[in-house]
Amino acid sequence: MAYLSRLRLTNFRNLTHLDIELSPGVTVYYGPNAQGKTTLLEAVYLLCIARSFRAENERELVSFEAARSGEQALVDGTIQKEGRSLRVIVGYQPTQRSSQNANGLSYNVRKEIRVNRLKHSAGELIGQVNAVLFSAADIELVQGPPSGRRRFLDILLSQADQAYLKRLQRYHRVVQQRNQLLR
Incomplete structure (x- = not known):
C-alpha cells in the first residue's frame, strides 16, 4: 500500500510555503473555512493525476503574488510505495506576462512534471500512484x-x-x- 510521507507546497494557491511529514494511516485536517484544507487535498490529488479537480485553468494554481513576480508554484510529494520512495514534483511556471487584466496581470503557465528527477508527461504519471477523490x-x-x-x-x-x-x-x-x- 502506498502513502504520502512528505508534502511540500510553494506558492500553491493560498499556501505560500508548507512542508509537512505524514505517517502511514489516516490523517485528519480540520479548521475554519478558507484555511487551505481543500488545497491540501487538491495538491495530493495533483501528485497522482497531474490535474486539479477544482481549477478550470492551471493559472489558478499559482498564487497571485508568485505570478506577479514570475515565481514558480510547486507541489512536491514523496510517496512510499512497495518499499521504495517515489518523489513527484509538479511545477507551474508563469510565462508570457503581457497585458493587464482586472487583477493587474495576464499570464499563462507552463507545467513540468518530474518523477525521481526525470521529466514525465501527465500520461506517464497517471497510474504510478492511484487516487480516488x-x-x-x-x-x-x-x-x-x-x-x-x-x-x-x-x-x-x-x-x-x-x-x-x-x-x-x-x-x-x-x-x-x-x-x-x-x-
Missing part, C-alpha cells in the same frame, strides 16, 4: 449528466490500465480532428 460536487455523478460519470470512470480506469489511457487519449484526438473537419 470524492468531493461535495460529486453528487453530480448521481444526479448529473452521463458525461460526468464517464469522466470519473475514465480517470479511475486510466490509473489502473495504461493501455486504456493511451486508447482514451487517441479517441479524444480523433474526435477533436473529426470536429475540426466538420467545421
Whole structure:
C-alpha cells in the first residue's frame, strides 16, 4: 500500500510555503473555512493525476503574488510505495506576462512534471500512484449528466490500465480532428 510521507507546497494557491511529514494511516485536517484544507487535498490529488479537480485553468494554481513576480508554484510529494520512495514534483511556471487584466496581470503557465528527477508527461504519471477523490460536487455523478460519470470512470480506469489511457487519449484526438473537419 502506498502513502504520502512528505508534502511540500510553494506558492500553491493560498499556501505560500508548507512542508509537512505524514505517517502511514489516516490523517485528519480540520479548521475554519478558507484555511487551505481543500488545497491540501487538491495538491495530493495533483501528485497522482497531474490535474486539479477544482481549477478550470492551471493559472489558478499559482498564487497571485508568485505570478506577479514570475515565481514558480510547486507541489512536491514523496510517496512510499512497495518499499521504495517515489518523489513527484509538479511545477507551474508563469510565462508570457503581457497585458493587464482586472487583477493587474495576464499570464499563462507552463507545467513540468518530474518523477525521481526525470521529466514525465501527465500520461506517464497517471497510474504510478492511484487516487480516488470524492468531493461535495460529486453528487453530480448521481444526479448529473452521463458525461460526468464517464469522466470519473475514465480517470479511475486510466490509473489502473495504461493501455486504456493511451486508447482514451487517441479517441479524444480523433474526435477533436473529426470536429475540426466538420467545421
